[in-house]
Amino acid sequence: MAAIRFTNVGKRYSGGFDALTGVDFALESGEMAFLTGHSGAGKSTLLKLIMLMERPSRGQVQVGEHDLASLTRRNIPQHRRRIGVVFQNHHLLFDRSVFDNVALPLQIAGYDPADAARRVRAALDKVGLLMREKQNPIALSSGEQQRVGIARAIVHKPALLLADEPTGNLDPELSEGVMRLFEQFNRIGTTVLIASHDLSLIQRMRRRTLVLRGGRLVADGC
Ligand code: ADP
Numbered sequence: 234m235a236a237i238r239f240t241n242v243g244k245r246y247s248g249g250f251d252a253l254t255g256v257d258f259a260l261e262s263g264e265m266a267f268l269t270g271h272s273g274a275g276k277s278t279l280l281k282l283i284m285l286m287e288r289p290s291r292g293q294v295q296v297g298e299h300d301l302a303s304l305t306r307r308n309i310p311q312h313r314r315r316i317g318v319v320f321q322n323h324h325l326l327f328d329r330s331v332f333d334n335v336a337l338p339l340q341i342a343g344y345d346p347a348d349a350a351r352r353v354r355a356a357l358d359k360v361g362l363l364m365r366e367k368q369n370p371i372a373l374s375s376g377e378q379q380r381v382g383i384a385r386a387i388v389h390k391p392a393l394l395l396a397d398e399p400t401g402n403l404d405p406e407l408s409e410g411v412m413r414l415f416e417q418f419n420r421i422g423t424t425v426l427i428a429s430h431d432l433s434l435i436q437r438m439r440r441r442t443l444v445l446r447g448g449r450l451v452a453d454g455c
């Protein structure tokens with residue numbers, strides 16, 4: 234089954250600007266792919282449609298078994314729980330520990346605290362930061378902060394992991410480390426879609442790459 238399927242998707246913002254036009258692609262369950270294109274090409278808009286932060290103006294967006302048009306506002310929290318999202322500026326909270334940052338999605342979802350603690354530690358272990366759990370994220374390097382953001386995105390074991398310019402603030406070596414982490418989660422079955430304009434990094438990863446230009450999908454390959 235496709236994890237994500239776009240069928241002739243268009244997105245026109247309220248000002249009349251067409252951010253996406255006629256976008257067609259499917260990402261199979263278990264695939265890992267990149268989404269690239271210049272600034273303004275429509276990468277964030279495409280990710281927002283998947284997360285239901287925006288609705289398409291035309292066409293169909295399917296995520297797993299759901300046609301997103303059939304989901305109402307009431308279904309959105311449940312939909313988002315199936316997706317992990319990593320942002321460029323990681324959106325960590327500096328008024329609490331690394332542990333509490335990663336635990337946040339589980340608290341919101343109402344997990345039993347003991348089960349949540351076990352999952353948080355497993356997630357921190359996977360990104361190599363278990364020994365930092367009690368620290369405030371402000372004390373960490375930018376690469377470590379981004380890994381905390383990744384731990385928070387995967388702590389509830391989403392089937393789908395999305396990232397929007399996850400290495401935008403990192404130097405090349407740290408960027409590659411972050412990409413290897415995404416590969417590691419992909420290897421255990423998570424579908425991964427990463428928006429990035431870092432072409433040299435994408436080329437090193439040798440993965441399927443969707444290229445947007447002016448809101449149109451102009452290339453799709455390795
Ligand atoms: P990218 O992530 O590739 O930089 P975006 O999806 O952010 O591209 O933006 C695509 C185009 O849509 C840009 O021209 C941007 O200015 C426009 N855009 C994005 N969000 C909005 C919005 N909320 N309202 C109007 N225009 C928008």
Ligand code: ADP
Pocket residue numbers: 352353355356359387388389390391418421422423
């Ligand atoms: P459980 O015993 O609850 O199944 P695991 O020990 O298998 O938990 O996994 C613990 C942590 O590892 C999860 O909270 C998550 O961070 C990460 N993880 C495991 N499997 C996946 C997956 N398929 N996708 C993303 N993250 C995963």
